[in-house]
Amino acid sequence: MNAEQPIPRVALTWLLVAQAVVIIPHLEHLPLWVVGLWLGCAFWRVQVFRMRANYPSGLAKLALVGAAGLGVWFSRGSLIGLDAGVVLLIAAFIIKLVELKTRRDAWVLILLGFFAVVTSYLFQDDILAAAFSLLPVTALLAALIGLQQSNFAARPGSTLRLAGGLLLQALPLMLLLFMLFPRLGPLWSLPMPGGKATTGLSDSMMPGDMVELSQSPELAFRVSFKGEPPPRSQLYWRALTLENFDGQRWTQAGQRRDAPAPQWQRQGVALEYQVVMEPSDHPWLFVLDVAENGASDAQLMSDFRLERRSPVRQSLLYNTMSWPGALLEPNDNRRALRLNLGLPAGGNPRARAWARELRERYPQPRELAQAMLREFREQPFAYTLKPPATGPERIDGFLFETRAGFCEHYAGAMTFVLRAAGIPARVVTGYQGGELNPAGSYLLVHQFDAHAWVEYWQAGSGWTRVDPTGAVSPERIELGLEQAMSREGSFLAGDPFSPLRYRGLSLLNGLRLSWDQINYGWQRWVLGYQGEQQGDLLRRWFGAPDSPWLALVTVGGGALLLAALALGLFKPWQRQRDVQLRSFERFEQMLTPHGLRRDAGEGHRDFSGRAMLALPEQAETIRAYSEAFEAQRYGGATVDPALLRAHLARLRRELPWRWRRHR
Structure with missing residues (x-):
């Protein structure tokens, strides 16, 4: 077949279909002008085929490329990065359509299409996205077959059946390579697309941050325990420890990865569980205190957060063991204690005066913390997703004027007062609770489960967790945010079509949980089948990853599959x-x-x-x-x-x- 010959009608038809189904998974994050660009280019190419329009001139093609570049710049703010790169790729995939003249051009477009299909997994990697990706692959294969010079290739139905057959024939070899072929790390590292990091915990906290996050129904992670899960009131998923306060915002203290590990003592029964974490574009992991054996490249930092060397940019599965009853630094750690007593030189005088009064009445840290909880419980404090403004002195305004706020208001104010009373204290952010899926016996933790609580230090006891939100709204800790906000009616108020708002409808809720169970299985057994899981499987089967049996099975299995495909194609028995x-x-x-x-x-x-x-x-x-x-x-x-x-x-x-x- 001559690569310079014109493109047959059936190949052009399948190319147009392939472009449409390639673009569909990207619609959620593509700017609208890309859709208009495709409609215009597709119409132009059809008119060229009907000999009612000419191919674009060199100047016209240059104008199209320049306009696409400007569009990416204005819609993404840059031409660099994974998000902008994907938009540029899709734009190039579309613009290439109008200059198609020969079969060689069509081959280039088909290869671009296969690459564009792969990029869709950067944004959506659930089982529905994987199943849908078979459609553009089949359409691209049909276009490739349509380029051949034969009466068979000229029939759209025949080319589609052959493309589907080729795809099915490739599945056994694909499965063999998936199971046995070594996992390779990425050849480059770029920031995640912007849409992946728009929800989730930030590395700092100020009043109002978690109020916004509490309106997001997005999934943060799933957890399955070995045995019965603990009560909901004990599920405090630690992410960050915030130890610096500038009067407005709580932030992390700078820590080196080569710093000494924190001192802690195991006590009580350990919990074993597996976490499947959604991409967050941050390095920290979500664990119960105190965690060990997370991801292979994770390290327990000096403030007890578990952190990876690189951000989580795709779904991550890790197994962890935690000791909820452990003692956290029961002995004196002068650096940590000095750091967690720091306050701005001035500001919030009423809160400082209250701290001095409490310290005089309650000299022991535990007694003082309990006195503050009683104050929150007995005084007219309110837990709300619509906190009123507090003015420049935020701690004073919250404690003595508005007395209404979300978890970050209570955690920040209590930590401030404890420090002002001379007690080392810090804010911890993460998630609290989780929704049990009875179909799969695992927990779903959503973004609206984001939470902030307090840790204070006492000699002999170490760091002790205390949650002032639980004193104001026990329903939030025992039952979850939806029950706590039932009277206010503000739960997911900005997302009226979220199925999580209708968990009271048993049929709809059952369908939602069943579908989530399917996706969870997909993440655990397919997306979670990475280097560690593959290594464990190969060790069980072959004894060692470098065993000669592994090479024999890989090569021999591949040869047998190819032989079976050849027999199926040539049918010598017939x-x-x-x-x-x-x-x-x-x-x-x-x-x-x-x-x-x-x-x-x-x-x-x-x-x-x-x-x-x-x-x-x-x-x-x-x-x-x-x-x-x-x-x-x-x-x-x-x-x-x-x-x-x-x-x-x-x-x-x-x-x-x-x-x-x-x-």
Whole structure:
């Protein structure tokens, strides 16, 4: 096939279909002008095919590329980065359509299309997205088949069936490579698309941050415990420890990865669980205190958060063991204590005065913390997603004026007062609780489960968790945010179509949980099948990842699969059952010793005519066999192998004796 020949109609049709289904998964994050660009380019290319428009000139193509670049710049703010790069790729995939002239151009477009399909997994990697990606792959294969010069390739239905068959034939080899082929790390590292980091915990906290996050129904992570999960009130998923306060915002203290590990003592029963975490574009992991054995590249930092070396930019599965009853730094850690007593030089005088008063009445840290909880519980404090403004002195305004706020208001104010009273304290952010999916016996933790609480230090006891939100709104800790906000009616108020708002409808909620169970299984057994999981499986099967049996199984299994595919394609057993073709092969063999060989592409009638001219004495017998073969093969006559054998037997008798010696 000449690569410079024009593109057939069926190939162009499938290219247009392929572009449409390639773009569909990207619609959620593509700017609207990309859709307009595709509609315009598709219409232009169809008009070119109908000879009602010309191909774009060099200047027109340059203008299209420049306009696409400007569009990416204004919509993404940059031409660098994964998000902008994907938009540029899709734009190039679209613009290439209008200049398609030859089959070579179509091949380039098809290869771009396969690459664009892969980029969709950067934004959505659940089982529905994986199933949908088979559609553009099939359409691209159909376009590739349509480029061939044959009557078969000119039929859209036939090309589609063949493309689907090729895809199905590739599945066994794909599964073998998925199971056994080593996992390779990325060849480059770029920031996640902007849409992946728009929800989730920030590395700092000020009043109002978690109020916004509490309106997001997005999933943060799923957890399955080995055995019964703890009560909801004990599920405090630690992410960050915030130890610096500038009067407005709580932030992390700078820590080096080579800093000494924190000191802690195991107590109580350990909890074993597995977490499947959604991409967050941050390095910290979500664990119960105190965690060990997270991801292979994770480290327990000096403030007890678990952090990876690189951000979580795709779904991550890790197994963890935690000791909820452990003692956290029960001995003096001067640096940590000094850091967690720091406050701005001025500001919030009423809160500082209250702290001095409390310290005089309650000299022990535990007593003072309990006194503050009683104050929150007995005074008219309110837990709300619509906190009023507090003015410049935020702690004073909250504690003594508005007395209404969300978890970050209570955690920040209590930590401030404890520090002002001379007690080391810090804010911890993460998630609290989780929704149990009874179908799969695992927990779903959503973004609206984001929470902030307090840790204070006391000699001998170490860091102790205390949650002032639980004193104001026990429903938030025991039952969750939805129950705590039932009277206010503010739960997911900005997302009225979220199925999480209708968990009271048993049928709808059951469908939601069943579908989530399917996605959870997909994440655990497919997306979670990474280096560690693959290594564990190979060690169970072969003893060691570098075992010669592994190479033998990989190579041998691949060879067997390819052999099975070859048998399926060529079907040699059907050729053996085709008595007509087998008879004609014998006919050819009988004439070969007499210098008669059928040329490539020569039909049976032409070959028989040439044989009659070369062997005039046997011409009638050759004609009789040829007519009988043609009648049975192409004329619809009843297949009669005995008749064909009889003609061949007569020909064998009439041929010169040398045939009998060479037959």
